[in-house]
Amino acid sequence: MKKKKAVVLFSGGLDSTTCLAWALGKGYDCRALSFNYGQRHDRENGAARKIARLLKTPLYGIKLDFPWLKSSSLVDEKKKLPDLAYPEIVSGNVPSTYVPGRNLVFVSIGVSFADSMGAEAVILGPNAVDYSGYPDCRPAFYEALEKAVNLGTQTPSAGKKIRLLTPIMKMSKSRIIRLALKLGAPLEHTWSCYAGGDKPCGKCDSCKLRAKGFEEAGVPDPALR
Amino acid sequence: MKKKKAVVLFSGGLDSTTCLAWALGKGYDCRALSFNYGQRHDRENGAARKIARLLKTPLYGIKLDFPWLKSSSLVDEKKKLPDLAYPEIVSGNVPSTYVPGRNLVFVSIGVSFADSMGAEAVILGPNAVDYSGYPDCRPAFYEALEKAVNLGTQTPSAGKKIRLLTPIMKMSKSRIIRLALKLGAPLEHTWSCYAGGDKPCGKCDSCKLRAKGFEEAGVPDPALR
Numbered sequence: 550m551k552k553k554k555a556v557v558l559f560s561g562g563l564d565s566t567t568c569l570a571w572a573l574g575k576g577y578d579c580r581a582l583s584f585n586y587g588q589r590h591d592r593e594n595g596a597a598r599k600i601a602r603l604l605k606t607p608l609y610g611i612k613l614d615f616p617w618l619k620s621s622s623l624v625d626e627k628k629k630l631p632d633l634a635y636p637e638i639v640s641g642n643v644p645s646t647y648v649p650g651r652n653l654v655f656v657s658i659g660v661s662f663a664d665s666m667g668a669e670a671v672i673l674g675p676n677a678v679d680y681s682g683y684p685d686c687r688p689a690f691y692e693a694l695e696k697a698v699n700l701g702t703q704t705p706s707a708g709k710k711i712r713l714l715t716p717i718m719k720m721s722k723s724r725i726i727r728l729a730l731k732l733g734a735p736l737e738h739t740w741s742c743y744a745g746g747d748k749p750c751g752k753c754d755s756c757k758l759r760a761k762g763f764e765e766a767g768v769p770d771p772a773l774r
Numbered sequence: 775m776k777k778k779k780a781v782v783l784f785s786g787g788l789d790s791t792t793c794l795a796w797a798l799g800k801g802y803d804c805r806a807l808s809f810n811y812g813q814r815h816d817r818e819n820g821a822a823r824k825i826a827r828l829l830k831t832p833l834y835g836i837k838l839d840f841p842w843l844k845s846s847s848l849v850d851e852k853k854k855l856p857d858l859a860y861p862e863i864v865s866g867n868v869p870s871t872y873v874p875g876r877n878l879v880f881v882s883i884g885v886s887f888a889d890s891m892g893a894e895a896v897i898l899g900p901n902a903v904d905y906s907g908y909p910d911c912r913p914a915f916y917e918a919l920e921k922a923v924n925l926g927t928q929t930p931s932a933g934k935k936i937r938l939l940t941p942i943m944k945m946s947k948s949r950i951i952r953l954a955l956k957l958g959a960p961l962e963h964t965w966s967c968y969a970g971g972d973k974p975c976g977k978c979d980s981c982k983l984r985a986k987g988f989e990e991a992g993v994p995d996p997a998l999r
Contacts, residue, residue: 612839615883617890643928650886653926657882658840661875665842685926693922701878701915703868 552578554668555714556659559583559608561597563739563759564674564717567725569604570734571716572672579606580668582659586613586648587624589745596740603735611658621648623743630743630753642682644754646743652685656694656713663711664702672714678721691715722762730768737771749773777803779893780939781884784808784833786822788964788984789899789942792950794829795959796941797897804831805893807884811838811873812849814970821965828960836883846873848968855968855978867907869979871968877910881919881938888936889927897939903946916940947987955993962996974998 557572559565559581572579583597594610601608622628622645631644652675659671675686684690695713699705717725729736741759742749749756749772763770782797784790784806797804808822819835826833847853847870856869877900884896900911909915920938924930942950954961966984967974974981974997988995 609841614837615886616834617887620890643931647928649889650882650927653923654879654882654886657875657879661840661879662842664874665845684928684931687925690922690926693918693925697915697918697922698878700912700918701910702875703872703909706868706909 552576553670554578554580554663554666555670555672556663556668557581557606558655558659558671558673559597559601561593561595561600561739562674562741562755563722563729563736563762564676564725566600566734566736566739567729567732568672568674568716569600569606570729570732572670572714573604573606574732577670577672579672580662580666581606581608582611582655582662583608584611584613584655584658586615586651587618588648589623589626590740590743592745593740596738599738600735603738609662613654618648622646623648626745632752633754643684644682646754647683650685652683652690653694656691656698660698660702660711664704667704667707667709668711669704669709670712670714672716674717675715676720676722676725677718688715688718691718721765722758723765726762726766726768730766737774739772777801778895779803779805779888779891780895780897781888781893782806782831783880783884783896783898784822784826786818786820786825786964787899787966787980788954788961788987789901789950791825791959791961791964792954792957793897793899793941794825794831795954795957797895797939798829798831799957802895802897804897805887805891806831806833807836807880807887808833809836809838809880809883811840811876812843813873814848814851815965815968817970818965821963824963825960828963834887838879843873847871848873851970857977858979868909869907871979872908875910877908877915878919881916881923885923885927885936889929892929892932892934893936894929894934895937895939897941899942900940901945901947901950902943913940913943916943946990947983948990951987951991951993955991962999964997 555577744750780802968978969975
C-alpha cells in the first residue's frame with residue numbers, strides 16, 4: 550500500500566522534532582518545511598537540517614522577507630527579549646515575541662505544498678498547555694483553519710481531506726519530552742532558545758519552559774551535555 | 775478621526791485595481807501587497823507598481839520561492855496554458871493554471887501585515903461569477919478563513935476584528951469594469967494576461983474573460999489602445 554503523504558512544519562526545536570518523529574512513527578511519507586523569517590535564532594534552521602538528515606526526511610527551507618515582522622522582539626534584535634518568571638510566561642498575555650500571523654502563514658504554505666502533491670496532512674507542533682499566550686497556539690484556531698483549508702484547495706475535490714494535525718497540542722512539556730524519548734527523536738540536536746547565541750541563554754521564555762519540562766520529566770536535557 | 779487601515783492584495787490586474795480604488799473610495803488608509811511567486815506573467819508586478827504610484831498607495835513587493843508551484847501551468851513555462859472557449863472556462867473544473875493554495879497564502883501574508891499594525895481589513899478581488907473553477911475563489915472559503923483569522927491573531931484581543939473584504943466577489947466582469955470606470959481606476963495600466971509577452975495574448979482564459987467583460991460593458995479596453 551502506498552504511504553500517505555504529509556507536510557511537517559519543522560523548526561528544529563523540541564516540539565516540532567517530536568512531531569516529525571511522531572509522523573514518521575505513524576507511517577507518513579514526510580516532507581519537512583523550515584522557515585527563515587528573520588528570527589534572531591535562525592540557528593534553529595541548522596538544527597532542522599541536521600535532524601531532518603538523521604531522520605531521512607527531505608527538508609525544504611523557505612525564506613520569508615516580510616519587513617513588518619520587525620514588530621516582534623523575536624525578529625528585531627534591537628528589542629529586548631522578555632525575561633519573566635514561569636507563572637508570568639503562561640499568564641495568557643500576548644508576549645513581545647509574538648510574530649504577527651506566523652502560524653497562519655506557515656500552515657498556509659504547508660497547505661500549498663500539500664495541495665500540490667495530494668498530501669493528506671499538514672503536521673505541526675503548537676501547544677496550548679505550557680503556552681505563552683500566543684493566539685495562534687489555540688486549538689479553536691486550527692479547527693477553524695482546517696475548515697477553511699478544505700474549502701479553498703484542490704485536494705478535497707479528489708475525495709481527500711487535508712487535515713491539520715497538532716499531536717502535542719494538549720501535552721505538557723514533560724509529556725512531550727517523554728514521547729520524544731520513546732520515539733527515539735534526536736533531542737540532543739534540537740534548538741529552542743530564542744536568543745541568537747552559541748549556547749542556550751537559559752533566560753528566555755523558551756529556555757525556561759524547556760528546562761521546566763526536562764526537570765518534570767526527570768531526565769537531563771541532552772542538548773546541554 | 776483617524777482613518778481605518780487596510781491591506782489590499784494587489785496584482786496590478788483589472789480586478790485588484792478595482793478593489794484598491796474601491797478601498798480608497800471607502801476611505802481606508804491602504805497598504806498594497808504584490809507577490810512574485812514565479813508566475814510567468816510577473817510583468818503584472820510592473821503594472822502594480824505603476825498603478826500604486828498613481829493611486830499614492832505604498833506598495834510592498836513580496837517574493838515567494840516555493841519550488842512545488844511548478845505544478846501549475848501559470849508558473850511552469852514548459853507547461854501549455856489552456857486555450858478553451860468561454861463556456862469551458864467557467865465549467866467549474868479546476869484548470870491547470872490553478873496555483874496550489876495561492877489565495878490562502880496571499881491572504882495569510884496580508885493578515886500578518888494587518889495584524890502587525892492593527893489594520894481592520896484585508897481586501898482582495900476573488901470572483902465567483904466569471905470564475906475559472908478555482909476552489910480559492912469561493913465565498914464560503916473566505917467566510918471560513920475570516921473566522922480562523924480572528925482566532926489566530928492578536929488584533930481581535932484589542933477589540934477589533936480583521937475582516938476579509940471581497941467587494942467584487944459577486945459581480946460580473948462587465949459590472950466590475952463599470953465600477954472601476956466610475957471610481958476612476960487607471961484601467962489603461964492594468965495587466966491581466968497569463969502569458970509572459972509584451973502584449974496581451976488574447977487567447978488565455980484571463981484575456982478571454984476580460985475581453986468579454988469589456989464587450990458586455992460596451993466600452994473599449996483602454997489597455998489595448
